[in-house]
Amino acid sequence: MTATNLVLPSGTSGPPILSRLALSAAAVEGGVMSNRELFAWLAERQREQQQHVERVPFAALRGWRFDQRTGDLRHDSGRFFSVRGLAVQSDFGPVRSWAQPIILQPEIGILGIALRDFDGVPHLLMQAKSEPGNVNGVQLSPTVQATKSNYTRVHGGSAVPYLDLFRRPRPGKVVADVLQSEQGAWFLHKRNRNMIVEVGPEAVAGEDFAWLTLGQVNLLLRHDNLVNMDARTVLSCLPDWRTVDGDLGGDAGWSLYPDREIRTWITRRRAEHEVTVTPTPLAQTRGWLRTQHAVTHCNGLYFDVVAVDVSSRGREVPAWSQPLLEQRGTGVAALFVKRIDGIPHALLRARAEPGFLDVVELGPTVQCVPENYEHLPEEDRPPYLSEALARRAGARYDVVLSEEGGRFRHSQSHYMIIETEREFPAVSDEFRWLTARQLDEMLRYSHHLNVQARTLVAALRTL
Template identity: 30%
Template sequence: MRIKDLNKWILDQKKKNLMKVSRINISDVINWKIDNQKIFNYNKAFFSIVPFKFIKNNNEAWFQPLILQKEVGILGILKKKIKDVDYYLLQAKVEPGNKSGIQLSPTVQATKSNYLQKHGGKKTNYLNFFIGNKLKIKTISKSRLSEQGTRYLEKSNNNILIDIRKEKIKKIKNYIWVTKENLKYLLKKKNLLNMDTISVLSSSIKKNTLDNPINDFSNLKNTLTYLKKKIKIKKKIISFNDLKNWKIFKDKIVNNKNFFFSILFLKIKTSSREVSQWCQPIVSDYHISLNGFLVKEINKTNHYLLQGVQEAGLSSPKFTSTISVKNFTKKIGNKDIKFLNLFKKKK
């Protein structure tokens, strides 16, 4: 698709996919309840927010809530070849937490509660390609990846890329077929390409024909095993009354030192989702975060410097980018972040 046509389509979708988001008091959140133990949905669906106390094996302790969502979500993208060019089906999706309206999201981006229609609304489009399908399609990649361990407790999603081959589908009005060149263009636009879209596509990357890594899989696995032995975190569910350094106001739950995040409560009205209005809690960061990779060519092969982390919500250590700092703009003045100086250099 020509960039000119893509931009025109995006502008048109921004006008059509409208969402009004209002902050409300906790007492006004319909179908949700907060008690001393958790914030939860009356239908026992979607997610809950639970307060925890965490203790490291060096006796460092901290208190924070985490989102509990035991369901495994689906992040799926459909692919097809048109005149020898690969195209990917994305949707213009508006979410209550988006900074600037729509984002180009995966073909299917849904929790189990959503695609089982616990909200009482419309069905999830194109779901039949990803669940129990008997179509003549090819699964290019399927990876189960964890969500952020600083926000969620052991939450994961299936990242799936499917080639529909000769299967014919009807394109719904807020969906669009884009090429790799279109995706490269969208990556340079702020807050437009959904992170889940990037996650699905990056999970399908194949290694180079000639690849000479200095670490094989066993080395990587040994690093995580070492971290698991070195860093142990005990967790205990507590009450909101015992959530040290946090305070509950009539319309939000906040950390006294502006660490972690705040919990806000919203009322949403929209013309372009499965239901037209609903209420929900939402997690909101205090400051901009930073993620960055250092890349170096070794043995004529690009190598990426990974960081092993054991976050509160992870059951075991995971690899992340070289630098991965939540609320970076707050911590920059009082925390020594390794390799940060390399990201500051303009050369």
């Protein structure tokens, strides 16, 4: 696909969207705000949005309680989310049967970024937002990041700014609008509406918001824990502007595996994998213990469910308490890339996770927390994990990024992009080499690339 195949949303003028995004990506020194002003603004927002987050016993949670019959952890309103048990039978991975706590949040939230031209260059309206689970307080977030409970104000807080830009976008102004999953290992069937909408002069940046070029946002993606997970997933849904200047190399329509073969492969993996999930009472979740301060695995692996009390100067509600899931160890999400006949390809894995709606989504080459596999023999550890750790020193991208701070406490992963030699093989039918164009096409549809892969697509476009 080339830039000439695309047209602007109706009612706009100027070059096609890919050419405009390419201009924005090239504007690394900014337009509305210089990089010096950007980092000063982020530091100021960090000071103004200071949060006090304290681990507390479950008995100190306000508005949350364990159900006396099931042991499930729920909010008194019946909204927001709950933590319950899940029994899993799977034919994927070295462990085929297990039980675990999982977050149930049936609402579909909105993750939206507003796009506006300044002097002919598109800018993204990004929000400086503090989350209780962030390791460093404020991170760069989408224009809107809200669950349905948030924007219908179940918590009694203030209204979500800019929400109407996405709930009622003007005709012809939607650049992207697609339902995407979140972590299939921690959420059951969780989805968010990922949106990018063009706006006009009516959208003005408030004090917690800034108009940034795509080049500036890409620059921040090279810093640890600066661009949050929700922003990264929305950024991945932007059309891939690199096709304008031929950055993808040669004939961008060529790929090792034709599109039809890739679609058939994904469908076959979904049809052949058997993953059975059965909701169970949290109190009866095999292998997990509840103490006064945590729901934890009996071997100290995987993650804990903990309680926090929060006071904040920069949120819709000034004080609250809630559960958070806390990952044990730091994850690794590595994408191996190479050129095949001059065309960049990335090695994706068809992953079956218990929380996925469609059984399988494409994930990075490696996605795991290494500590969870140390007790297993080498042959049962994730494929390519050893290679990823050994080649990390030469990675083209190696940044520590947080998972979603509204549900996860201090959960981070090393996101890596590692270039390999031409002969580097795919070790099994779980893996396929895909081009950037094929990844771009899949992001137009729901449930094809998981949230870790979407982060790495956004990172890949910064190189």
